[in-house]
Amino acid sequence: AQSVTQPDIHITVSEGASLELRCNYSYGATPYLFWYVQSPGQGLQLLLKYFSGDTLVQGIKGFEAEFKRSQSSFNLRKPSVHWSDAAEYFCAVAAPILTGGGNKLTFGTGTQLKVEL
């Protein structure tokens, strides 16, 4: 079964500073990988996803993530954080089962990002 670990529960960065949120996954092969963001009182929104191909993926809101098979990691990065980025970020993994088949996203425990002005 797949699993995902987000080792940082809380992270605080200054506005304008760079950001890296860590994610490590466990799966026998290359899984589907995702980053979602949850703002207070809101549902989750997809930032980016990786299925195959180029290991550096670009997402919305200026975020990017890099898949590193050797490290079983899929870290999320942003070069310059804005105060509006304060939220909780979830890494998720899914087995690559295709259309209509039973499948699920397994989420990490989340990283709460605080941005200092």
Add this chain to the structure above:
Amino acid sequence: DSGVTQTPKHLITATGQRVTLRCSPRSGDLSVYWYQQSLDQGLQFLIQYYNGEERAKGNILERFSAQQFPDLHSELNLSSLELGDSALYFCASSVAGVTGELFFGEGSRLTVL
């Protein structure tokens, strides 16, 4: 706005009671997922339906049940409620499984007193 509608947004009830949470997926999405989010358990997958049929099951208690109707809306029924069932319940939908993007509703916050 994700296009996924969940009702009610907030619900307060007593132990032993039964509640029904409703989810309307985005237009055209065939898959519906239910997740439970709590402080101690995080985001836990409960169940997935695809075009009316159950396709995947996670950590869903026997006291909980769900179904997806012909119009693709889904309901999650929670019975014999316990204090520990207090949580935020999310519904998400996608066109065809997790290969696409899951669109999440804003959740139904259940408080059991």
